[in-house]
Each structure stands twice: as C-alpha cells, then as structure tokens.
Amino acid sequence: MEAVIGEAVALLDEAGEPALTFRALAARLGGGVASIYWYVASKDELLDRATDYVLAGVLADTERFAGSDDPIEDLRAIAVTLFDAIVDRPWLGAYFMRDTGVQPNGMLLYERIGQQVMRLGLGPRESFHAVSAVVGFVIGIAADLGQQPPQEILDGTVDRAAYIDRHADQWRALDPEAFPFVHYIVEEFAIHDDAEQFRAGLDLLLAGLRQQAAR
C-alpha cells in the first residue's frame, strides 16, 4: 500500500500527471493492473492519496514556523514553503485543495495557516477571507507554473531559459502601440524568477492584511 502511492508519486514526479497510468504503475510494481484496485477505488482516490502523501512532508516542513513574534512573518514562511513544494512537484498545484472527502493533511495545513491569521485578532469573517485569499493566491500562481512545461522541457531537448526566451520573443513581436504594457515589462519577463515573482505578490497581499489588522 505504502509502495503503491510511493511509486505513484515517483511517476508523477518524473513525467507529470499524464504519465500516471494504471498500467505504467502496475508495470513498475511488477504486478497486474487490477491489483491496484484492491488498494484504491478509482484514479481520483489515487490522486488524492498521492497529494496527501506529499502534503504530509510539507506539513512537517512548516512545523517550525509557528510561534515567532510576527504572525504575518510566519504566514509568509508557511506560504513560501508550500509554494516551493509545488515548484518541485508541479502536478501538486492542480490537485491541492480539492475537497474530495478526505485529505487530512490538506486540512491540517489550512488550519496551520489559519492559526497564524487568528493571532492578528480579526473577526471570524475577516479571518476566513484572509486565509482563503492566501491559499487561493498560492494555488493560483502555482497553477500557472504547473501547466507550463510542454514536454520539450521534460525531454531536456530545450532548457527552461531558451523556452522563456522564445516566449519573450513572441511578446516582443507584438505591436507596441496596441501592447504598451507588454513591451514595458517584457524584459523583466525574460529574466524573471518564479519564486521571486511569487514572493513579490505575496508581499503585496500580506501588506494589505497587515494594514487591515492594524485598524
């Protein structure tokens, strides 16, 4: 059982979600296809279990960010940790926080984020909104990242820098009159770092939250 979802995660890590097929997983386990159905009832459950499996690791990594002086600093650290996990495993973004019955570790992570917000002393409604915003933001940026690599990168035939550069060239070819903003930021796009981009956006959100808490 442990081996089943462990190998499933390995497959997801190696070649993304489309690579996780029951037959490939069975071949890897050295068994038949139907055997997997003894452990999980459907592919959805398999995905759920795989997601929860790696979420356990994320949860452990966020353990140490709990009781600093500044709740917002803790919030930032937790969010960054979660983001880093999704960068490592892009498929996580798509399946994280889908409320299909049981995902205990997802729930625990949600709670951990919420507890930091609670320390800000806001009301229930504001706290609920704030946590939803932070989680939604992480998922949103991560989802963007999750669906980018279009096979060429996974193959190694084209590295990430060349891929982004080709993309930037398309932007540069747009009409400057019609797309002044795109031209204004295209050189930033060409050299941008995903993690830094994420942190900048998160800082904006957290600045807004801090302002609300100060009131």
Added chain:
Amino acid sequence: MEAVIGEAVALLDEAGEPALTFRALAARLGGGVASIYWYVASKDELLDRATDYVLAGVLADTERFAGSDDPIEDLRAIAVTLFDAIVDRPWLGAYFMRDTGVQPNGMLLYERIGQQVMRLGLGPRESFHAVSAVVGFVIGIAADLGQQPPQEILDGTVDRAAYIDRHADQWRALDPEAFPFVHYIVEEFAIHDDAEQFRAGLDLLLAGLRQQAAR
C-alpha cells in the same frame, strides 16, 4: 466553424469539461466525428478556441473600465468582471491563461490589466509582479470554485446550500482542540458567498498595491 465552437461552449456550460467529447459534439451538430477535425487539429485546440471565444465577451465587458480617476478602482472592476465570468463558466478557470501559442483575447485581457497598473507609475519589475499577482489571484480563487460541483449539484438533486452545509458539518465534527481556527470560522464558511469572499481578498491585495504605489 462558428457553430462548432459555439456548440462546444454550450456543452461545456451545461455539464462541465468532461461532457465535451468529440462524439457528443458531433451528435449535437448532426454530423460525424471526423468532421470536427477539419476545423480543429486536436481537443486542446478546441479548448483553446472555446476559451478564447468566451474571453472575447469578457474583454468587451471590461471595455468601460479604462479611464476613471483611480487606476486601482479600474483594476478592481476588471478583476471582478473576469471573476464573474468564471463563476458563470467554472470550466474557464482551468483553461484560462495557459500559454498554448495562440489565445489573442487572453493576451489582450492581460494587457488591459497591465495598462491600469502602468498608470500607478511603478517600475517595470514592480508592474510585472503586480499584474501577475492580480491575475494569479483571480485564477486561484476561480480554480477553487471551478472544481467543486461534484455532479450532484449539476443534477439538481442537491442544491448548493445543502452541499455547503454538509461540508460545514464535517468541519464542525473536527476536534476543537486540534482545529481551533476551523471552528472559529466555520459559521462564516457555512453562509459565505463566493463573490464576496473573492472581493475581500482582492481588496487586501489592492490595498497592498496602493500602499506600494504611494511610496
């Protein structure tokens, strides 16, 4: 051609993404399966075209939010319009902003959001980060919404209120010692409105942005 993607959008609207199959679409058009392949090369392209098709409508709806006194107010209006469109068509969230070559209207929408940010007078890097944050946030919250309805709602056998209430009951059943935050906000969750939740989070983000622009 117009009829093909029009009917494809109709199918997506009625029963979500899994309902859009080539055979169902062909039956609806009163033709054969292979005929569709004369217009689009793959299902991915079909999804792209369908997405871009409805994005044209969103783009038109945001036309009027361009030149008010307050750029951030315009930004908010555009983001809310986009969010409303995704609420109406949950499948949009999953396919919006995937950079598969050609999605002209997605690009135009990105540009329109960017032009408002440009008026804040920030540098290229800050502007790029700000737009990415806003777009990522919209996608993130919308993605949450997009994958919720698990068939029961679409069938009409269970309405949305009962569905959320059942979910809230699961939360209420958690251990209050281990999940103080969940219990703190569960009653807000039970009566929450998605649009309001979105707007609250967006306001936090925009407050942070306004603060940065003032510096």
Added chain:
DNA sequence: GGTACACTAGAACAATGTTCGATACGGCGC
C-alpha cells in the same frame, strides 16, 4: 465534361479507466 477544392462521414486504431471471474495463499475450527 472535367478537375480542383471545401467538406463530410464511416470505420478502424491505440490508449485509457474500470470490472469480472478465477486463482492462489494462509490461518482457524472441527
């Protein structure tokens, strides 16, 4: 009349998730 071209349609193919029935293995009561 004929030819090129836009378009359609049926049949087939490969791959996927899923189910069914059969077959082991291993302990437990008699």
Added chain:
DNA sequence: GCGCCGTATCGAACATTGTTCTAGTGTACC
C-alpha cells in the same frame, strides 16, 4: 487432515475516449 473464509493477485475483457485513414460528397470554375 480438511474444508472454509478473508486477503490478495492476476489475466482477460469492456466501454469510452482522442485520433487517423480512406472513401466519398457536393460545388464552383474553366
């Protein structure tokens, strides 16, 4: 020893999906 039941596995089959091949329409133009 022997039957029996719950755990676990496997091979073969099924339905459905995206996709391709190939043959066939019509229609406009020369």
